[in-house]
Amino acid sequence: MMALKETIETEYxxxxxxxxxxxxxxxxxxxxxxxxxxIINRSGPNKKDTDDEDIKKLLKKMVKQRAESIDIYKKNNRTDLLEIEQNEYEILTAFLPKQLGEEETKKICADIISKLGASTVKDMGKVMGALKKDYADEIDFAKAGPLIKELLGS
Structure with a gap:
């Protein structure tokens, strides 16, 4: 499998x-x-090579910035700027694993909750931990949090 950086360079x-x-x-x-x-990875105390995980984190951050801008431009009817951000958003997300939709996310959360025997909001951390371990790339944790709360609260 080609490293993420090489894939991006090829696309470029x-x-x-x-x-x-x-x-x-x-x-x-x-x-x-x-x-x-x-440069940061090489110059820090814990010298390391930049790996795909680092790049994925970076891309996620860039995607999040685009998503926030898209919201702002939509509110202010800035279609000119909106288009640029949306194009960038599409390009960036293409390099990341597909994120699961709300239905699938909810199902996975429910499965983990029953597997862990979680029953109250106090178990939230355990559930989030298990999610992060198994679905770090596919799940949007900003959306998963409220879903888990809802599932544990009911």
Whole structure:
């Protein structure tokens, strides 16, 4: 399997050939952020090579920023800016594992709750921990929290 960084670099080269402005600028942004991350990882006390996990975290952060901007632009009817952010959002999310929808997330939360025998909101941490262990990439934890609360509260 190709490392995430190589995949992004390949996509960047394709975008250059295709003269796709949006993709070129988005990939440039990603690659320069990865470069910054490399520098941080190499210069810190715990020297390490930047791995796919690091890059996924970085991409998630970038996706979150885009999602927040999209909300703001929608509220303020800035369609010009909205389009740019939405395109970037699409490009960024393409490199991340598909996130599960609310129905599937709810089902997984319910399964974990019954498997752990969790019964009150006090067990929230245990449930979240199990989720993070098994579904770190597929679940949006901002959405999972309220679902778990709801399931444990009922």
């Amino acid at each position: 080269k394709n975008a250059l050939k295709a003269k796709d402005k949006t993709k070129i600028s988005t990939y440039r942004l990603i690659l320069s952020s990865i470069k910054d991350l490399d």
